Amino acid sequence: MLKSLKRLVPVLLLAALLPACATITTGTSQSIAVMTEPPGASCTLSRDGGVIAVVNPTPGTVTVSKSTRDIAVSCPRPGHLPGVASEQSREGFFTQRQAETRRIFDERIRAVDTGCGPGERQACSERMQALSRERDEELARLNALRLVTRVGA
Secondary structure (H helix, E strand, O other): OHHHHHHHHHHHHHHHHOOOHHHOOOOOEEEEEEOOOOOOOOEEEEEOOEEEEEEOOOOEEEEEEOOOOOOEEEEEEOOEEEEEEEOOOHHHHHHHHHHHHHHHHHHHHHHHHHHOOHHHHHHHHHHHHHHHHHHHHHHHHHHHHHHHOOOOO
16 A cells, blocks of 8 residues: 555656646647656556557656646556546646645634633634644745746746
8 A cells, every 4th residue: 555655646746746838838848757656657648538648667758738738647557556647737736725725724723713712712812823824834835836836947
């Protein structure tokens, strides 16, 4: 099971770091590096149900045409569970992560607020402020990552 998870992590990272081609304004193609752990898998990249590239064996790099359409990456290897990922746009990925971060922290803040008794308001207020700062720091970190994450530029 651990081998399977190790194999899936690099593919998911690849999907997280690939921007949609619409965000890149120069050229008509981009290079995509595909790495798996362990190496040696055969990965198929497809768009709209059609194969657009194959990396065999991994690690490897392919050049694909730019598009606003998602790229699905499938990396089966005998003796291992398949690693599968789908590319999302950089903006879409980070927008989704920021929304999830806000939701998670806001739920925690509401839980603290709801659970406070009459004599605990000061401690609860301090905890809610600390959670708000943590949320804002995480949102700032995600925004900084969004600004520096580029592929093919």
